[in-house]
Amino acid sequence: PYTGKKINIALCGLGNYASLLAEGLQVSEYCQLSGIVTGTPSKAETWKKKYNIPEKNIYNYENFDSIIKNKDIDLVYVVTPNSLHKEFTVRAAKAGKHVIVEKPMAITIEDCEEMIKACNDNNVQLAMGYRLHYExxxxxxxxxxxxxxxxxxxxxxxxxxxxxxxxxxxxxxxxxxxxxxxxxxxxxxxxxxxxxxxxxxxxxxxxxxxxxxxxxxxxxxxxxxxxxxxxxxxxxxxxxxxxxxxxxxxxxxxxxxxxxxxxxxxxxxxxxxxxxxxxxxxxxxxxxxxxxxxxINQQQTQMDEICKVILANQKLxxxxxxxxxxxxxxxxxxxxxxxxxxxxxxx
Ligand code: NDP
Missing domain, CATH: 3.30.360.10 (Dihydrodipicolinate Reductase; domain 2)
Structure with a gap:
């Protein structure tokens, strides 16, 4: 198995699908669950205990932008309702974090364009959470x-x-x-x-x-x-x-x-x-x-394949x-x- 550096992922929006991603991250080789971004304080507590997440890697929607100072998070995985994908992708990109965003990318074409631009401008990669691309x-x-x-x-x-x-x-x-x-x-x-x-x-x-x-x-x-x-x-x-x-x-x-x-x-x-x-x-x-x-574990495979490319400093x-x-x-x-x-x- 791979023993090198892993991509540190923060999941943003702790709903049903984030729980599946968290399970996938337990068995990933190239990435790990290192942080969370949530609007629900009780979830911050449960997730912190369940996944052993350090307090300094826990954010809410108000203080999320300060993640820019956190060197222990490399990538934010946006798993919020569809219309919020743009906001969190742009904020993560501005904080210098790579982004994986769930499907659908956004609701409008303008939002998608803004997301692509924000990631390009900030030199971070933007991946889609398409779990079937490696199945x-x-x-x-x-x-x-x-x-x-x-x-x-x-x-x-x-x-x-x-x-x-x-x-x-x-x-x-x-x-x-x-x-x-x-x-x-x-x-x-x-x-x-x-x-x-x-x-x-x-x-x-x-x-x-x-x-x-x-x-x-x-x-x-x-x-x-x-x-x-x-x-x-x-x-x-x-x-x-x-x-x-x-x-x-x-x-x-x-x-x-x-x-x-x-x-x-x-x-x-x-x-x-x-x-x-x-x-x-x-x-x-x-x-x-x-x-x-x-x-296969669809979530694990998708995140591992994406993170392998990022770790190699290659373009997705x-x-x-x-x-x-x-x-x-x-x-x-x-x-x-x-x-x-x-x-x-x-x-
Ligand atoms: P959930 O409703 O279960 O979770 C969404 C989470 O987003 C909430 O739990 C909440 O987390 C956060 N959130 C932030 N703002 C709001 C708001 N205003 N209203 C409601 N929730 C908010 O949805 P899913 O997890 O099922 O879906 C999330 C995304 O993942 C969607 O874009 C969906 O399309 C995608 N998805 C992809 C799947 C796949 O197979 N690839 C499967 C299922 C969903 P918190 O309480 O932490 O703030």
Missing amino acids: PNHLEVKRLGQEKVLGQVRYIETSLGYSTYDIHDVNKPVDLNARNEWRLTKKFAGGGALINLGVYCIQVSRYVLGEEPIAVTAQFGTINNKNRFAQVEENITWQMEFPSGAVANCSSSYGFGIDRFHAAADEGFFEMSPAVSYGPFIGKRSDGKPFNFPV PNHITGEEGIKDVKIINAIYKAAETGKKISL
Whole structure:
């Protein structure tokens, strides 16, 4: 195992996903959990004890900027609600820290541009928290598609959704101002199922084809829980056209569970289901050749791969930087415009 210097990471926003990242950091080789940034004092106490975090590496949202003086933090991992990604990325960059930011990079293209500029201006690297970019099944579908192993891919179907009906009563009013309901608000989430889950379907379509979409069409679906989905979409379906003529038909939902990927190519098909969640992924090829890869810790692998590059003083590859994140935000915005107008939107 690696015994050299590790990147010291501070997690910013201690919610559900930060907890998974913290677990990943317990088994990482190239990085470790060294600090936290939280707006909730009780979490500061629990995390401090659980992960043995020194008091001097604990910040709140007010004193966060003083992290500039802390040589024991190299990187801030932003895991807050979507619309706050920009603020914390820019503040971390100005404090001279590298940044990993969760998906979606931000809600607006202007915010993404500001994040990229702040990191460039301050000579720090900006990585996206795309956990599937180093996942072996995903590397395999990327290879199968881009190397045309089963011929040219003509059509992709991929969807991600989860049901919220098992835990939420349709008739119960919802407090949209509650901190834990940020995903239901335009202000903090920017949208619904598409921006939070559909981003994975956009990603996998793009890297399997190795192409960028040139036009999108989209349709909002039904809203069955009007209390929860007063501001953002519960269901959405969209289509992306690619320069080769390939088409991807995708959907995402907070109303039903779905997690799959299928690529129809000239000489057969390849598919995964589950496909873009936490897995374990199950792949299949129409020619019966093996499609089995070991289950990995997605969070650990992603952070290790990013930190390895930073430790080597190299530039992160484009597929994991802000330049990649902004592409998805542009596509998401075009899909919303297409669903709102009923028109085909060119990219
Ligand atoms: P949570 O609601 O569980 O956590 C978000 C945390 O952000 C809160 O616990 C809080 O931490 C902090 N926060 C700061 N300001 C606010 C605010 N105004 N309202 C609410 N919370 C605030 O969300 P998740 O952890 O599920 O998601 C966080 C981010 O991670 C999102 O961008 C999401 O898209 C992404 N994500 C990525 C996943 C992946 O697989 N890559 C999976 C799940 C989420 P504190 O109390 O410490 O201040």
